[in-house]
Amino acid sequence: MKISTQNHDHFPLNMHGKFTHIKAQGFDSYEIDGKLLLESLEQVRRAIQSSGLPVTTACGGYQGHIGDYDESQRQRAIQEIGAILAALQEVGGRGLVVPAGWGLHQYATTRTAEEDFAVLSDSLRQLDAVAQTTETYIYLEPLNKKEDHLLNTRDQARRLIIENDLKRVKIMADFYHMNLEEADIEQALRDNAEYLGHIHL
Numbered sequence: 001m002k003i004s005t006q007n008h009d010h011f012p013l014n015m016h017g018k019f020t021h022i023k024a025q026g027f028d029s030y031e032i033d034g035k036l037l038l039e040s041l042e043q044v045r046r047a048i049q050s051s052g053l054p055v056t057t058a059c060g061g062y063q064g065h066i067g068d069y070d071e072s073q074r075q076r077a078i079q080e081i082g083a084i085l086a087a088l089q090e091v092g093g094r095g096l097v098v099p100a101g102w103g104l105h106q107y108a109t110t111r112t113a114e115e116d117f118a119v120l121s122d123s124l125r126q127l128d129a130v131a132q133t134t135e136t137y138i139y140l141e142p143l144n145k146k147e148d149h150l151l152n153t154r155d156q157a158r159r160l161i162i163e164n165d166l167k168r169v170k171i172m173a174d175f176y177h178m179n180l181e182e183a184d185i186e187q188a189l190r191d192n193a194e195y196l197g198h199i200h201l
Contacts, residue, residue, distance in 0.1 A: 002028035002056055007036075015043040019051035029054045034061025034084040034096060041087055048091055057139070057198060058084055058096045065101035066123035067150040069110060078123055081138075082130040095137030097172050097198065098127075100151035108149050116150050121164050131168030139172035139198040144180040152181045154192040161195055170197025 005027045012018045022030050032055050037044055048054060061084060064070070064077030084096050100120055111119070127138050140160065142151045151157060157171045171192055175185065182188040189196065 004029040004031045004056060006031045006059060007033060015040060015047045016050055019047040019053045023051055023053040027053070029056040031055075031057045031059055031097075034058040034080075034087075036061065037087050037091070038083060041090065045091055055088070055091050055093050057094055058088055060097070065104065066098060066127070067100040067104070067116060067120050067148075069104060069107040074119070074123060078126050081127055085127075085130055085134045085136045085138075088136050089134040093136065095131070095139050095170070095197065097139045097141050097200075099141040099143050099148055101148050102143065103147065105149055117160070120150065120160060124160060124166055124169055125164055128164070128166045128168050136168070137197055138169045140169055141172035141174060141200075142177060142181065143174075144177045146180075147177075152177075154178075154182070154188045154195075158192050158195050171195045172198045172200065174200040176200070 005022055005025070007018070012021050019030065030053055032044065037055070037058055038061065044055060062077055062080035064073035066074065066077050068074035068077060081096060081098060088094070088096065124138065124140070131138055140157045142153055142157050145152055154171050154173060160166070161169050173189060173196055178185045178188060
């Protein structure tokens with residue numbers, strides 16, 4: 001198990017300084033913003049080499065959502081997520097945290113639950129193929145209902161993985177969202193242990 005941190009405002013802006021600061025705080029790795037990784041790939045690579053701190057995961061940093069109601073935005077998300085996965089492969093990273101959507105509640109009545117499942121399935125099948133090529137993972141994150149209505153529980157995420165036979169998609173368990181959505185956090189973790197790939201505390 002590796003303990004990582006995302007970026008914070010009080011961290012140094014200089015890439016090498018950021019990496020050395022994170023390592024000095026006792027973290028094992030850095031969970032980088034996907035956009036920052038893409039825009040600063042060479043700097044990130046050099047910072048990894050000079051500091052000895054790896055980038056294991058990325059979170060966010062792309063436009064659109066894999067469950068987007070706007071097809072052009074959905075395809076944009078798939079394309080940009082694919083680019084982040086390729087960049088992660090270059091620096092030895094493992095995977096990208098990806099929720100189904102965020103703040104799309106106003107469109108909820110325009111698709112049925114079955115249609116939502118089909119859209120998410122299509123997006124994840126495309127990304128599963130990219131992840132296999134880049135030897136990375138998609139860490140699928142269920143959010144609480146106030147932030148996303150498409151995917152809220154680990155069981156829902158597991159269904160997507162099983163029914164689509166996804167090999168490079170794992171469940172991301174965030175304790176904040178789980179506290180709001182899961183009746184029993186411990187049981188939810190146990191029930192989905194085989195499919196868990198990443199945790200946010």
